[in-house]
Amino acid sequence: MAFELHRRSGHQPRLTTRQEHERRQRRRSSFIAAASTFVVLVAVVVLVPRMPRWDRVKQSFFDVNQMRNSFPRLIDAFWLDVKIFAWTTPAIFALALLIALARNSRSPALFPVRMLAAAYTDVMRGVPVILWIYLVGFGVPGLGIARPFNSPLLWGSVALAMTYSGYVAEVFRAGIDSVHESQRAAARSLGLSSTQTMRHVVLPQAIRRVVPPLLNDLVSLQKDVALVSLIGPIEILRQAGIDKSKFANFTPFVVAALIFLSVTIPLTRLTDYLWHRERRRTSGTRVAP
Amino acid sequence: MTPKVSLRGVTKSFGTNTVLCNLSLDVANGEVVSLIGASGSGKTTLLRCVNLLEQIDDGAVLLDGDEISAIGRDPNPVRRRVGIVFQSFNLFPHMSVARNITLALTKVLGLSPADAAAQAGELLRRFGLAEKADVYPDQLSGGQQQRVAIIRALAMRPEVLLLDEITSALDPELVGEVLDVVRELKGSGITLLIATHEMAFAREISDRVCFLHTGTVAEIGTPAQVFSTPSDERTQQFLRRVMN
Numbered sequence: 001m002a003f004e005l006h007r008r009s010g011h012q013p014r015l016t017t018r019q020e021h022e023r024r025q026r027r028r029s030s031f032i033a034a035a036s037t038f039v040v041l042v043a044v045v046v047l048v049p050r051m052p053r054w055d056r057v058k059q060s061f062f063d064v065n066q067m068r069n070s071f072p073r074l075i076d077a078f079w080l081d082v083k084i085f086a087w088t089t090p091a092i093f094a095l096a097l098l099i100a101l102a103r104n105s106r107s108p109a110l111f112p113v114r115m116l117a118a119a120y121t122d123v124m125r126g127v128p129v130i131l132w133i134y135l136v137g138f139g140v141p142g143l144g145i146a147r148p149f150n151s152p153l154l155w156g157s158v159a160l161a162m163t164y165s166g167y168v169a170e171v172f173r174a175g176i177d178s179v180h181e182s183q184r185a186a187a188r189s190l191g192l193s194s195t196q197t198m199r200h201v202v203l204p205q206a207i208r209r210v211v212p213p214l215l216n217d218l219v220s221l222q223k224d225v226a227l228v229s230l231i232g233p234i235e236i237l238r239q240a241g242i243d244k245s246k247f248a249n250f251t252p253f254v255v256a257a258l259i260f261l262s263v264t265i266p267l268t269r270l271t272d273y274l275w276h277r278e279r280r281r282t283s284g285t286r287v288a289p
Numbered sequence: 290m291t292p293k294v295s296l297r298g299v300t301k302s303f304g305t306n307t308v309l310c311n312l313s314l315d316v317a318n319g320e321v322v323s324l325i326g327a328s329g330s331g332k333t334t335l336l337r338c339v340n341l342l343e344q345i346d347d348g349a350v351l352l353d354g355d356e357i358s359a360i361g362r363d364p365n366p367v368r369r370r371v372g373i374v375f376q377s378f379n380l381f382p383h384m385s386v387a388r389n390i391t392l393a394l395t396k397v398l399g400l401s402p403a404d405a406a407a408q409a410g411e412l413l414r415r416f417g418l419a420e421k422a423d424v425y426p427d428q429l430s431g432g433q434q435q436r437v438a439i440i441r442a443l444a445m446r447p448e449v450l451l452l453d454e455i456t457s458a459l460d461p462e463l464v465g466e467v468l469d470v471v472r473e474l475k476g477s478g479i480t481l482l483i484a485t486h487e488m489a490f491a492r493e494i495s496d497r498v499c500f501l502h503t504g505t506v507a508e509i510g511t512p513a514q515v516f517s518t519p520s521d522e523r524t525q526q527f528l529r530r531v532m533n
Contacts, residue, residue: 185342186379190393190445191369200392204383 059249066251070243074252077239078259081225084153084235088161088225089218095165100172101198117169124166130227132159137231156228164221171213175206212278215271219264226260236260291354293318293480294339294449299348301334301504308334310504311348316449321481323491325515326501327527332484333376335501336451339482340364340371352449369397372442373451376458378434380426380441386413387422390441398445412440416470432463439470449480456487488531492516500524 015023048054102110102117124132136159141150148154179202187197229238236256243252292315301309308331316322324332337343338350341357341364350358357367381389387409394405413419416436426434435455442450452471456464468490474481475494485491491498491512498515500508500523508521519525 182375182377182379183381186375186381187393188364189340189342189368189373190441191365191397192393193365196396200396201381205381208383 061250061254063249063251066243066247066249067255069247070240070252070255073243074236074239074255074259077234078236078256080233080235081222084157084160084225084228084233085222088157088164088221091161092164092168092221093214095161096168096172099165099169100176103169103173104176104198106194121166121169124163125170127163129160129163129224130230132163133227133231135159136162137228152232153228156231156233160221160224160228164217164224168214168217171210171217172206174213175210176202178209179205209278212271212275215267215274219267219271222264222267223260290317292316292351293320293353294482295349295351295354296335296338297349297351299335299338299350300346301331301338301343302346308504309338309345312501312505313348314499314506314509316480316482319476319478319480320496321475321483321494323495323498323512324482324484324501325486325488325491325498325527326507330501331504332501333453336373336453336482336484339449339451340368340373342373365397369445370447371449371451372445372447373453374435374438374442374455376454378426378431378438378458380434380438382426385423385425386418386429386437389426389437390444393441394444408444409440412444416440416473430463431459432466435459435463435467436470439467443474447479449482450474452481452483452485454484454486456485456490486531488516488528500527502527 049058051057099117099120102113103121105114133156137152137156140155140158141152144150176198183201183205184197187201188194192200226235226237229235229241234242236259240252240256244250294314294316296312296314299309299312300307308329312331312335314322314335324335326332334343338345338358339352341350341362345358348358349356352367352370356362357364380386381392384392387406390409390412391400391402391405394400394408395402400408410419410422413422416439418433418436418440421429421433421437426437429437435458439452439455455471456467459467464487468487471481471483471490472494481494483491483495493512495512497509498512499506500515500519500521502523508515508519508524514520515524516528519528
């Protein structure tokens, strides 16, 4: 810290013995990190191309012409993923919040509601997402509902919203539980009802605390949207599959992966940043190493 | 005359731990009563039973002769009339000082935001915190936070104010400013029930002092009686321990 200040003010830093020592330590760590990264990179760049069938792999996974050819179609198809993501997210948050509130209700009369909400989260989280997509996506339209309400796209999205709301409800619940009981006591002592207390005092604090885990779930959702392709809609994963079959080349999958990364990595970095900020705010001064 | 607050044979347990045991106490309208006693003697629990933050197991709590502890009674109208200030302030950290005060004014009393803000501003001015209206609680000193908490409770114009060891979490040099606020309240007609470890303050401000021991009233009387000539041996022991 002192070192930083010196540097910023433009003076030649005069360091204490300890600061000198810490600077040497930092340099040493950076050197080790850089060296090990370099070794791994060299190993990959030098050794992988020496594998006996590297040429074949390179041709079928990293074909530059195929990349150019597939990219526009894949980006178009990815737009559908974005749309599914965009309409399931609000549904997930609304449903999850309702379930979390139901599980946190305290009135003895609401015992059945608490039980139902608990059962819902257990069942939703206990079955693989892909199974729910098959069951709901094929099952509900199979009932013979009239168009447009029989589209697998609609019911696939519903299946996603159902499962994810189970996970997100647990995140909300953890947030609500983390607000200290004394906050409730203060609100209730002013005459606020339990609903007003939840809305104005508990929830705003709870949601602020769970923003990082919520974003984490959104990163997962962003990827799981591709599972809807398994019941029909031509989104990016399915489009990549079509291209793969048509051109007998796996490169479209690599392109699809890169497109996913271009969205999920910024979201992941943001999540990390918020985690750290929240940690700094709530866990006090760090102890010396 | 009907007592403002009356506890009649109140018993309250947490699991197997009986905190209040057949406790009776009457507080007159406008009276200032201090509760003293060792930690765990039931001071906090007694206060929380008066504004129904705790449900009593047996006995009755009366406000103006009306049994507020009756089964099925809506606690919210009672809490509007009985305010409480907590040891740990319990301000809402996500709201500005002004919002902390106006929240219940608008949501519970139904004041317009403008009226509520005017009232909050007036109280903040009166207690020397006018320039802190838009600040968040974590930017205030402990003493300032506790003064805001008192203002938040006062803004509801309660008939009874419960003060639960409101200086126990403060640095010694901040205690004075908070106690000054309480001094100002005495004689304003509000009934004060004060749980405290500040013996000098209890002696100065109280009409009566009540010594609690293991959940019962061991001794009650004027400050002079209780502090100078305590009749109960347990009171004498307690005072010897805390006075030096």
